[in-house]
Amino acid sequence: MSAVPFRQKFKYAFDNFFSKGTAALIYWLGIFTLIVILFFTGVLLLTGLN
Amino acid sequence: MDVENFGFLEAFWINLTHTLDPGAMGNAGYSWSMRIYQMIITIVGIVVLSTLIGLISNGILDKIQDLRKGRSFVIEKNHTLILGWSSKIFTIVPELVIANENVKNPVIVILADKDKVDMEDEIRDKIGNTENTRIICRTGNPIDISDLYIANPFNTRAIIILDKDNENSDSQIIKTILAIVTNPGRRKEPYHITAEIENSRNYEVAKMVGGDEVELILSDEFISRIMVQTSRQSGLSVVYIELMDFGGDEIYFYEEPKIVGKTFREVLFMYEESAIIGIQFDDKSVILNPPMDTVMRRGDSVIGVTEDDDTLIVSEGIKIEINESVINTSAPPSPDTERILILGWNQRAKNIVKELDNYVAHGSMVHIVTKFDVPEDVKERHLSDFQNITISYERNDTTDKLILEGMDVPSYDYVMLLCYQEHYPLQEADAQTLITLLHLRNISETTGKHVNLVSEMLDMKNRQLADITSADDFIVSDKLLSLLISQVAENKFLMRVFEDLFDADGSEIYIKPAIDYVQIGVQINFYTVLESAALKHEVAMGYRVMAKAKNADEGYGVIVNPKKSEMFELCEEDMIIVLSED
Numbered sequence: 001m002s003a004v005p006f007r008q009k010f011k012y013a014f015d016n017f018f019s020k021g022t023a024a025l026i027y028w029l030g031i032f033t034l035i036v037i038l039f040f041t042g043v044l045l046l047t048g049l050n
Numbered sequence: 051m052d053v054e055n056f057g058f059l060e061a062f063w064i065n066l067t068h069t070l071d072p073g074a075m076g077n078a079g080y081s082w083s084m085r086i087y088q089m090i091i092t093i094v095g096i097v098v099l100s101t102l103i104g105l106i107s108n109g110i111l112d113k114i115q116d117l118r119k120g121r122s123f124v125i126e127k128n129h130t131l132i133l134g135w136s137s138k139i140f141t142i143v144p145e146l147v148i149a150n151e152n153v154k155n156p157v158i159v160i161l162a163d164k165d166k167v168d169m170e171d172e173i174r175d176k177i178g179n180t181e182n183t184r185i186i187c188r189t190g191n192p193i194d195i196s197d198l199y200i201a202n203p204f205n206t207r208a209i210i211i212l213d214k215d216n217e218n219s220d221s222q223i224i225k226t227i228l229a230i231v232t233n234p235g236r237r238k239e240p241y242h243i244t245a246e247i248e249n250s251r252n253y254e255v256a257k258m259v260g261g262d263e264v265e266l267i268l269s270d271e272f273i274s275r276i277m278v279q280t281s282r283q284s285g286l287s288v289v290y291i292e293l294m295d296f297g298g299d300e301i302y303f304y305e306e307p308k309i310v311g312k313t314f315r316e317v318l319f320m321y322e323e324s325a326i327i328g329i330q331f332d333d334k335s336v337i338l339n340p341p342m343d344t345v346m347r348r349g350d351s352v353i354g355v356t357e358d359d360d361t362l363i364v365s366e367g368i369k370i371e372i373n374e375s376v377i378n379t380s381a382p383p384s385p386d387t388e389r390i391l392i393l394g395w396n397q398r399a400k401n402i403v404k405e406l407d408n409y410v411a412h413g414s415m416v417h418i419v420t421k422f423d424v425p426e427d428v429k430e431r432h433l434s435d436f437q438n439i440t441i442s443y444e445r446n447d448t449t450d451k452l453i454l455e456g457m458d459v460p461s462y463d464y465v466m467l468l469c470y471q472e473h474y475p476l477q478e479a480d481a482q483t484l485i486t487l488l489h490l491r492n493i494s495e496t497t498g499k500h501v502n503l504v505s506e507m508l509d510m511k512n513r514q515l516a517d518i519t520s521a522d523d524f525i526v527s528d529k530l531l532s533l534l535i536s537q538v539a540e541n542k543f544l545m546r547v548f549e550d551l552f553d554a555d556g557s558e559i560y561i562k563p564a565i566d567y568v569q570i571g572v573q574i575n576f577y578t579v580l581e582s583a584a585l586k587h588e589v590a591m592g593y594r595v596m597a598k599a600k601n602a603d604e605g606y607g608v609i610v611n612p613k614k615s616e617m618f619e620l621c622e623e624d625m626i627i628v629l630s631e632d
Contacts, residue, residue: 004125015120019170019187025114 069095118167124186124202126157130539131201133192133226134212134219135162135169137510140176141532142210142539147183148296149540152358156183161190161201193225195233203230204237208539211245213269220252227260244539246531265538265545269531273506274401275552280524281390281464281504282409283561285594287524288608289627290559293355294533299611301537301547303330304362305351315342315584317352319577322365324356325591325611327629328547328557336546339557339589339629353547355591355611368615370577376569377582385411391459393448393486394468395420398506400432402466403441408554412438419444419457422473449485451492459490460499467505480512487516491523522599557629561594564624571621576614579626588630596623 018025056064067074068091130146132139143158150156160169169187173180190197192211203209211226213219223245230241243264247256256266280287292298309317318326328338332349346352356362388410392399395418403416416439418424424433424443433441446453459465467486469479487505494501503523507513513527538545550556567582567590568574576590583590591610598607610627612618 004123008123009125011122012125014117015122016184016186018114018118019120019166021170021174 065091068092070099072096072099119189120166121188121200123200124159124188126159126186126202127205128207129157129159129186129202129205131203131206131209132158132160132212133162133198133201133209134214134222135160135164136212136215138212138528138532138535139173141510141529142212142536143173143177143180143185145296145533145536146539147177147180149536150183151181153182157186158183159186159188159201159206161188161192161197163189163191165189193222193229195229198226198229198233199235203233203241204235207242209241209243210535210539211243212535213246213248218248220248220256223247224252224256224259227256227264231260231263242539242542244535244542244545246535265542267531267534267538267545270398271401272531272534272552273526274398274405276530277398277402277466277504277506277526278405278409279552279558280526281466281502282388283559284502284522285561285599285606285608285625285627286559288606289561289592289610290530291533292605292608292610294530294537296536299355299357301327301353301544302356302359302362303351303353303541303543305349306362306364307348308364309346309352310348310350312346313342314340314344314346317346318580318584318589319370320364321354321356321362322368322614323611324354324362325589326352326354327589327591328353328550330543334543336543336550338547338550339587339631342584342587357611371575371615372581373574373578374581376572376574376578377585378565378567378569379582379585380566387411387413387415388463389461390414390416391457391462391465392416392418392468393420393465394470394483395422395424395473396468396471398471399424399468400428402468403433403436403439405554407436407439410438414439416441417444417462418442419446419448421445421448421470449482449489451489454486454489455493459493460497460501462501464502464504465490467503469506469508471508476508477512480507480509483507484512484516557631559591559627560630560632561625561627562630564593564620564626565622567626568620570624571619573617573619575617576612580614583626583628583630586630588628590626590628592627593618593620594625594627595621596625597621 017028068088072092072095074092132142139160146158162169166187166189173185173187188201190200192198209230211223213223227243227245230236230243241263243260244267245256245260245264246267246269247253248269250268250271253266253268256264260266276290280290293301309320312320314329328336329340329344329346330336330351330353332347336353338353352362354362390406390410392402399418406416418441420443423445448454467483467490469483471479473479474482483505484507487503490501490503500522505516505525507516507525507527510527510529513525513529516525534548537548551558564570568579579590579593592612593609595607595609598604601607608627
């Protein structure tokens with residue numbers, strides 16, 4: 001199993017993620033959005049742009 | 051906002067926000083000329099922006115669709131690979147899920163010529179919870195080597211090749227076997243392939259291609275044999291389903307060092323919670339109900355009916371009590387001649403009549419009623435030269451109630467309903483069988499006379515429509531076939547056991563009157579029944595309580611593999627389930 005390159009493993013994990021259905025996709029999209037917002041909140045606070 | 055003092059940048063920024071954001075109209079300036087001007091800009095902006103959003107969302111959708119198609123290589127080990135898609139999947143996958151319950155991280159991979167998302171949706175819809183088993187679908191053609199590669203046949207535990215629904219795809223199946231076994235990148239260890247072949251003419255080719263790596267299930271022959279055996283013995287259908295599905299008891303093999311040197315007769319009594327039915331010898335050949343004095347050698351495995359793969363164990367410290375005084379040794383009476391009615395016709399009918407000829411007593415009669423003429427060449431080539439059967443034909447409408455009433459159906463020992471597979475499209479053929487079946491049930495109800503019925507449905511969905519709860523009214527369909535496929539996929543050697551069971555040579559399962567074995571109305575344990583059967587060179591594997599024959603919740607009274615030391619009482623009409631030569 002270790003002979004399989006990382007790229008292929010990643011693609012396989014990605015495919016499995018996608019086959020979980022729309023509900024799972026929306027769920028993970030929500031989590032992704034939350035992470036992005038938190039990241040930019042941090043950026044804003046650190047740079048003091050306001 | 052100060053309208054008069056625009057620089058270029060300021061004007062550009064205002065126009066930009068109005069173009070990109072229709073909501074910005076509200077905070078426009080106050081002069082009417084400015085408002086109208088901004089309105090025009092906004093309208094232009096809406097057109098531009100909606101086009102832009104449309105393009106982006108379309109692009110994202112396309113990308114997601116593309117990603118969901120999933121063409122990545124399946125990185126799994128010891129998975130079960132199912133090639134092809136048919137309604138059998140909905141029986142096979144749940145069976146495999148049950149079989150996988152005690153396996154760590156089990157995976158089923160399905161590769162078929164069907165949209166991946168559709169397959170996933172259908173499985174989620176119709177199967178639902180798959181416990182600990184993960185199901186992975188890939189779209190591809192099973193005869194294409196590069197598509198096959200994606201599904202990773204190299205690390206599989208078992209491969210199942212399915213027939214397409216309702217069309218003869220033997221040649222496709224043979225090509226698929228070929229694509230797996232002759233692949234230059236194939237693994238060194240043998241594969242375990244289970245495939246279904248419809249026509250016996252293609253059997254030889256498939257076997258030649260696949261060799262020992264492939265177990266072939268001949269569906270036409272299998273269905274014919276099941277029809278003959280289940281119609282002749284009430285309750286046998288329940289026994290078969292019990293043995294073939296993964297709920298309840300199944301057949302397992304185990305190499306037990308403790309029994310080396312013992313005879314088969316001794317081994318029978320060493321298992322309290324398993325019914326031993328045969329031996330698998332060192333060379334992997336299988337014998338059911340072997341001669342009682344067969345000695346177990348090193349390397350031989352016992353074949354037993356038991357709850358799970360870890361329950362086939364020699365029981366210790368159980369006192370075996372055999373009450374010899376209640377054993378009946380009367381020889382069974384010689385079998386009566388039988389009258390059999392076959393309604394309907396298809397190409398399997400000739401197999402069925404041939405198979406019947408192996409079982410029934412000399413002088414038995416088969417009456418065939420069909421809407422269409424039986425071709426003369428079939429009559430000459432296949433339906434003459436019987437040893438025990440005389441055959442008669444009648445051309446009549448089998449869906450007409452008046453005609454059916456005129457036939458005095460209850461006077462026949464049993465009735466088989468075949469579908470007009472070659473004459474009607476599939477759904478229509480099933481509908482015809484269904485109509486006849488409903489008429490016959492009605493006749494049986496109104497006359498109060500019992501009719502033993504076995505019917506055949508091509509589509510499993512129609513089977514559910516017609517299903518009622520009685521063990522004497524059995525519908526043969528792809529379900530049993532699917533169960534057999536899943537069993538063989540789990541254990542290659544089971545195929546030989548089932549071949550032996552369904553074949554008229556060798557031993558089969560019989561359901562015989564209990565009175566031939568033990569006295570009725572007294573408390574006995576199953577060891578006593580086992581002893582009585584062993585004296586007749588038979589293996590007892592269960593019994594049937596006829597008082598519960600109509601009770602679906604209690605398995606129609608059928609009890610396979612009872613705890614042997616438990617006491618029970620049998621009535622006059624109760625039956626013993628044995629494995630016997632005849």
